[in-house]
Amino acid sequence: MTTSTRRIAGALAAATVSHPEPDAVEGTSAVVGGLPEPRRISIALEDVSKVYPNGRRALADVDLAVPDGDFVFLVGPSGAGKTTLIKLLIRDEVATSGTVFVAGRDVSRLSRREVPKLRRRIGIVFQDYRLLPNKSVRENVAFALEVTGTPGRQIRPAVERVLALVGLTAQGDQLPTQLSGGEQQRTAIARALVHEPRVIIADEPTGNLDPLISWEIIQLLLRINELGTTVLMATHNAEVVTALRRRVVALEDGRVVRDEVGGYHREY
Amino acid sequence: MLRFLAFSIRRAWQGFWRNAVMSLAATITMTLMLLMLAGLVIGLSGMDAGLRFIEQKVEVQAFIADGVPQSRIDALVAQVRALPEVSEVDYLDKQQALAQWQEQLRQQGQPDYSSETGTNPIPASIQVKLKDPHVYGTVIQTLQAAQGVVTDVLETQHVVDALLSVTGFLRTAGVVVLGLVGITVLFIVVNTIRLAVVARSEEIEIMRLVGASDAFIRWPFIFEGVLVGLLGAAVTLGILALAAQPIGQGVATLIGQVPIQFDRNLAEELILVVVGAGLALGGVGAAISVRTYLIR
Numbered sequence: 431m432t433t434s435t436r437r438i439a440g441a442l443a444a445a446t447v448s449h450p451e452p453d454a455v456e457g458t459s460a461v462v463g464g465l466p467e468p469r470r471i472s473i474a475l476e477d478v479s480k481v482y483p484n485g486r487r488a489l490a491d492v493d494l495a496v497p498d499g500d501f502v503f504l505v506g507p508s509g510a511g512k513t514t515l516i517k518l519l520i521r522d523e524v525a526t527s528g529t530v531f532v533a534g535r536d537v538s539r540l541s542r543r544e545v546p547k548l549r550r551r552i553g554i555v556f557q558d559y560r561l562l563p564n565k566s567v568r569e570n571v572a573f574a575l576e577v578t579g580t581p582g583r584q585i586r587p588a589v590e591r592v593l594a595l596v597g598l599t600a601q602g603d604q605l606p607t608q609l610s611g612g613e614q615q616r617t618a619i620a621r622a623l624v625h626e627p628r629v630i631i632a633d634e635p636t637g638n639l640d641p642l643i644s645w646e647i648i649q650l651l652l653r654i655n656e657l658g659t660t661v662l663m664a665t666h667n668a669e670v671v672t673a674l675r676r677r678v679v680a681l682e683d684g685r686v687v688r689d690e691v692g693g694y695h696r697e698y
Numbered sequence: 699m700l701r702f703l704a705f706s707i708r709r710a711w712q713g714f715w716r717n718a719v720m721s722l723a724a725t726i727t728m729t730l731m732l733l734m735l736a737g738l739v740i741g742l743s744g745m746d747a748g749l750r751f752i753e754q755k756v757e758v759q760a761f762i763a764d765g766v767p768q769s770r771i772d773a774l775v776a777q778v779r780a781l782p783e784v785s786e787v788d789y790l791d792k793q794q795a796l797a798q799w800q801e802q803l804r805q806q807g808q809p810d811y812s813s814e815t816g817t818n819p820i821p822a823s824i825q826v827k828l829k830d831p832h833v834y835g836t837v838i839q840t841l842q843a844a845q846g847v848v849t850d851v852l853e854t855q856h857v858v859d860a861l862l863s864v865t866g867f868l869r870t871a872g873v874v875v876l877g878l879v880g881i882t883v884l885f886i887v888v889n890t891i892r893l894a895v896v897a898r899s900e901e902i903e904i905m906r907l908v909g910a911s912d913a914f915i916r917w918p919f920i921f922e923g924v925l926v927g928l929l930g931a932a933v934t935l936g937i938l939a940l941a942a943q944p945i946g947q948g949v950a951t952l953i954g955q956v957p958i959q960f961d962r963n964l965a966e967e968l969i970l971v972v973v974g975a976g977l978a979l980g981g982v983g984a985a986i987s988v989r990t991y992l993i994r
């Protein structure tokens with residue numbers, strides 16, 4: 431993706447500020463694989479900087495557009511700002527300047543009441559799984575729907591559907607402590623998927639897993655992506671990134687230094 | 699809405715039992731605090747009963763000249779009784795007054811010489827009880843105006859005023875102490891509940907990440923706080939019920955003559971105070987504790 435298309439995407443995303451229905455950012459011409467096709471923008475950052483209260487500049491002038499259905503790797507050395515970028519997307523932190531669009535929403539303009547609604551449009555996966563230790567796999571996944579007030583009769587089929595997708599139907603009644611790391615991460619992915627988000631954002635989902643299990647998790651995320659969900663994944667896993675030949679966005683010192691389809695290029 | 703309530707109550711129940719040690723600690727703290735409040739309420743209502751008893755003693759006394767015809771005395775009594783600020787008028791004739799005086803002497807263990815003189819030196823009197831010890835109205839003027847009948851009106855107004863300012867001060871002090879203790883108790887309870895909330899901060903974090911609205915995070919904790927409050931109140935009332943008998947006796951021997959009664963009124967008041975305070979402290983304490991996690 432070239433700088434100019436990125437600008438276009440950013441401008442389009444920015445235009446939705448005054449748009450009455452910000453959910454429908456139609457007509458973007460994202461160039462992927464050389465073929466222009468109209469697609470909506472899942473994630474758009476325009477001139478985004480983030481300076482933490484202690485003065486540390488974690489992101490500087492970041493532009494990034496991720497069309498619906500993309501699979502994007504976010505790479506870079508430790509401290510490059512990957513986690514910071516993800517925190518901006520899920521509104522855990524607010525950008526110091528610039529605009530951040532996720533699923534058609536200007537994230538920095540959300541009121542307190544709207545933040546939960548944004549998070550229900552995103553599935554979030556972390557390196558450390560973040561499962562509730564005293565709830566079973568099923569309960570952990572169902573929890574994501576319960577806390578959003580979903581009726582009980584809708585919860586059960588939705589939970590079974592995602593458990594089947596991640597291949598954990600048989601382990602549904604086990605507690606997280608009775609699962610392998612890979613199974614715990616699959617539980618977390620099931621939880622992120624259960625409310626059918628448009629975007630899955632994963633921060634080093636394979637960081638705690640051995641190579642073989644990491645591949646399983648990546649395969650799972652690829653399958654989810656094939657089913658139509660946009661995936662943004664921060665990772666240090668050079669082998670995976672190089673092998674898959676997907677879009678790679680590289681951050682260094684808070685700046686985007688590379689944004690192209692291809693490999694890891696450099697050992698971080 | 700119903701689903702929300704069901705969810706919150708179920709979560710509160712689970713939260714209470716899954717952190718049983720924390721919940722127990724919170725309940726014990728709550729119980730101790732409620733006992734303290736209840737003790738204070740009992741003390742204050744005892745003091746109030748005592749003060750009311752003392753205030754009832756306030757009365758206006760008029761001495762009647764010897765040899766006044768009974769009809770004029772009756773007329774004066776009727777006139778005073780008709781005054782709006784008067785609650786009760788008693789007439790003691792000379793014999794009754796003497797008998798009462800002799801009775802007092804005997805109680806104090808002093809020798810009684812009155813029977814030896816053969817005459818009765820004690821005047822008849824009218825005792826006027828007031829509805830409100832602060833309001834004398836025209837009682838004293840009315841009595842003094844009855845010249846030839848009344849020899850003397852016992853002027854106790856300044857003594858009474860001093861007494862009333864003391865009792866008023868004691869009452870105000872009681873309310874202030876109750877308020878201060880209430881605030882202290884709230885702080886202690888909030889801190890205890892906060893410990894329980896901190897222990898579950900990860901859970902709150904996960905709820906936020908999966909898109910739980912503030913209400914869904916807050917209310918289970920509030921219900922859990924209310925549960926702690928109710929349990930604490932129940933235990934407190936149980937302890938009070940067991941202790942009521944010995945305390946009642948202790949107080950009775952302590953303040954012999956003053957008839958302080960731990961009657962049904964006080965019992966109802968206590969139940970109301972303890973349950974109300976338990977609910978409010980638990981709910982408000984929990985609400986304050988989760989607030990820190992919601993503002994971000």
Ligand SMILES: Nc1ncnc2c1ncn2[C@@H]1O[C@H](COP(=O)(O)OP(=O)(O)OP(=O)(O)O)[C@@H](O)[C@H]1O
Pocket residue numbers: 482483484486487488506507508509510511512513514515
């Ligand atoms: N809350 C914070 N306050 C201050 N500085 C922070 C905070 N969070 C992160 N930083 C700083 O911002 C920079 C970027 O951090 P970030 O966590 O985004 O890096 P990262 O790319 O995720 O690194 P890693 O690969 O090790 O996870 C770092 O220098 C870090 O020290």
Ligand SMILES: [Mg+2]
Pocket residue numbers: 512513514633
């Ligand atoms: Mg990181």
